[in-house]
Amino acid sequence: MFIVVLGSVLAVMHLFLWLRLVRDTTRPGRVRWALTGSLVALALVLVAALMLPRVIGLADAGWFAWPGYLWFGLAAYLFLVLLVLEPLRFILRRRLDRKSSSATTDVSRRLFLARTGAAVAGVTSVALVGAGTLRALGPPDVLQVPVRLRGLDPALRGFRIAVVSDIHLGPLAGRAHTERLVTMINETTPDLVAVVGDVVDGTVDELGSAVSPLADLVSREGAFFVTGNHEYFVDDTLSWLRELERLGVQPLRNENTLIRRNGAVLNVAGVNDLAGERVDDGPDFDRALAARSPNAPTVLLAHQPVQVEQAAARGVDLQLSGHTHGGQMWPFHYVVRAVQPSLAGLSTVDGTQLYVTRGAGFWGPPMRIGAPPDITVLTLEREP
Template sequence: MFFLILGSILAVLHAYVWKRMVKDTTRRGRLRRVLSAALLALLVLLIAAVVGPRTLGLDGASWYAWPGYLWFALVVYLFLALLVLEPVRLALRPWVKRGQPPPDTDEPARVGRRMFLARTGAVAAGAAAVGLVGTGLTTALGSPNVLRVPVRLSRLDPAFTGFRIAVVSDIHLGPLLGRAHIERIVRMINETEPDLVAVVGDLVDGTVAELGPAAAPLRDLAPRDGTFFVTGNHEYFVEDTAPWLQELERLGMTVLRNENTAIRRAPAVLNLAGVNDVAGASRSQPPDFDKALAGLAPAAPTVLLAHQPIQVAEAAQRGVDLQLSGHTHGGQMWPFHYAVAAAQPALAGLSTVQDTQLYVTRGAGFWGPPVRVGAPPDISVLTLTAD
């Protein structure tokens, strides 16, 4: 169903871009055929980038995944830019129908007003799309922002005042991001000197055999009270999730599979729990809040790791004090922010759902196009204080 919907959207995008940027800007003949063939080839490359790594494996995938995903971003912004220009095109239709070449231009007299307007719009849309994608590419591939966020917890014992939790999510090791990406994230997290690291899902897009060496620097994370991991939906895209969970534990991370543990500052306690992602239901590993929250110290605050913000509804029903999530990428590419915000209770940052605080990180990587527009990557360091 996902690929059917995505395929339909891509078909509409490319048909519209072809109409406005190829058919409307050229006369019948060789140039139109060449440009049409090039656009079709780019569509095929895009589909290969989306489907190929998942079906054929990651070996050799980067050579077509990079251009395919970059074209994905470009065609989206070409489509949007052309849509923005539609009112201008419609407003100028009476001028176009007069059929005379525009005055004071370098356009040959044989090129009519309609084609001049179409070409001008295509150039403007192309410039806007290239500018946005170029800026977004630089943002996505640059170092994540380190956000320092104070969080007050009413039941926090003073012994935990100043306790720092580094939250990172959506690293997305895969065909476009590898070992150097993880090394940078590990270095940046360690520089913040956190007490605890929470990796809240979507770490990998591939198997241990393909990405194990790239993930190896995770063993260098050095928080005082440990590194903890919960699954995201992408952990269930591989054929078997168990090898990754075993590999992460080998690298020194504690995987919370509907489980909890106690973080201690004698005699005080901080409850830490984690639930599987909702996608785990497809592998008979659904989130189980009752199991994850069983046996907690009743007077101590509870911090829950859950990949998707939408899981906060159940957390709030059970009196969780703070939920840490990712998944949204902060929207990653404007204007998709609005669609993500409609599907999740929060897009990014700190908010409150009933009596539960929810913190959502924008993530330290990207999925699909290596582009972030209006949603810079981040590593968040939450400092707990007593209310």
Template sequence: MFLVVLGSSLGLMTFYVWFRTVRSTTRPGRVRRILTALLLILTALLVAALVSRRDPAGSGWLAWPGYLWFGLLVYLVLALLVLEPVRLIRRLTRPRRPAEEAPDLERRRFLARAGAVAAGAAAVGVTGVGVATALGPPDVLRVPVRLPRLAREFDGFRIAVVSDIHLGPLLGRRHTERIVRMVNETEPDLVAVVGDLVDGTVAQLGPAAAPLADLVSRDGTFFVTGNHEYFVDDTAAWLTELDQLGVQVLRNENTRIRRGAAAFDLAGVNDLAGRSAEEPPDFDAALRGTDAGTPTILLAHQPVQVAEAARRNVDLQLSGHTHGGQMWPFHYAVELAQPSLAGLSTVDGTQLYVSRGAGFWGPPVRVGAPPDITVLTLRG
């Protein structure tokens, strides 16, 4: 269903762009054929990139032009749509010509070209800024979080939260190395990687993930699956690989974090997509044995999972998944599906922190949603 919707949307967007930037701006002939062919080639590259995404090692040469065109196409469509009311007003206010007088086709083409150039310039500008943001270093956010039952021994405890790294055809080992370096510079007590680490198999992306072994923190690095971990036929192999890298995977389970006699519980649940791999999230198992007298912090990839967490009196849930919307105006669609787009909020008594993620998926473009690494400082 996702592929059907995506394919239909791409077809409609491509036709609309062709009609407004090619059909309406050129006479029939060679120029129109060349521009039409160029548009079809770009769309074919995008389709090829989507189809070959299961082979990150060999699809980078397709992914870069294909996904860049995807981002540009989105903003080209939006810019052209903004001009539609102007076209409508001009049409309604245009003086009627006598029936025998020929329409001024050249003037129409000139106006159509002007609109296409303006829309193209706006789309290129927005996409360019979005690419620079997506490929640039993540913002390091420092957020205090108050947990009423937190023992004084944990006051000032720092949790580095990173999500949605999305290693794949566009992001590789250098991306991981930068994230590891930035996380280590914050000197965290604990690192939480809340899903969507990879878009490929261990054989394809194992070397890209290897720098995770260099993460340094007093109490270790913990990981929960995201939906993308279940999009590859290699979930179990990845969990084994992470364990060998020193990253502890919480699969519907919990562990105690201690400071002398004081402690809190750190739990993790599988992503909702785990249902397809017969590894669904199990909150009862994840929270079994936790101490009701001390705080419980839950790692769960999708913010929507906070509803189950709140029913079980979890103090704080750490999530990702949303990318902060990644590309405006998709923020609004994400907000319809998730209780929070980004940042700290409270849902039915449970605090929820949502990272915008350190990578991207699909177009290497972020507009209105810069990547981030967050350091949460716990306060009692």
């Protein structure tokens, strides 16, 4: 169903682009055929970027994944800008039709109008995509966020949790991306590292080397991981869980652990992602929160913010999530916000605090527009 919907959307989008960028801006002849062929070729490269990596493997996917995904982003913004210009185009064409003195003049004026609109859409879209690509490929922001928790023991005041999510290693992001993130996290000197899902878009054989720098994470209480939906898009989720555990990143699979310091206790729990339900490995909040210390606050790692509803029903104090990418590309964040309780940042849902990181990577088009990537360091304080 996803493939059918995505294919339909892409077909409509490219048809509209052909109408406005090719048919309306050219006369019948070789130029129109050449531009049509170019648009079809770009569409095929995009389809290849979406479909072929799982068939031929990631090692051979880079040469078409980069142009395919860059065109995906550019095509999306061309479509949006042209759509915004559509009412103005309609009004101007009506006026030209009323003032036309001959068929030749009418065609020339229509071509001028269409080419002007295409130029405006092209310049605007290229500028947005260029800036967004630089932002996505650059270092993420490091955010410092204080969080007050009920019942936090004074011995744990100032406890620092580095939160990172949505690294999305795959055909466009590899080992260098992980190395930079690990260096940036270590520079924050965290007490604990929380990796809240969507680390990989491929198998252990393909991405094992790209993930291996996670072994260099340094924190007093260790690094912990929960699955995201993309961990269930690979053929063997268990292989990744074993690999991360080997690297020193402890998976929390519907389970919890106690952090102890100078007699103080902090509950740290994790639940599987909702996508795990398809393979009988979904979230189990009751199991994850069993045997926790009743007098200590609970921090829950859960990939999707929407899981906070069940967390709040069980008295969780703070949930750490990712998944949204902060929307990644404006204005698509409106769609994400419609299905998640929070897009990014700290909020409260039914008495449970929810922190959502925008993620440190990207999925699909390698660009961030209006949603810069981040690593967040949460500093725990006692609620007065």
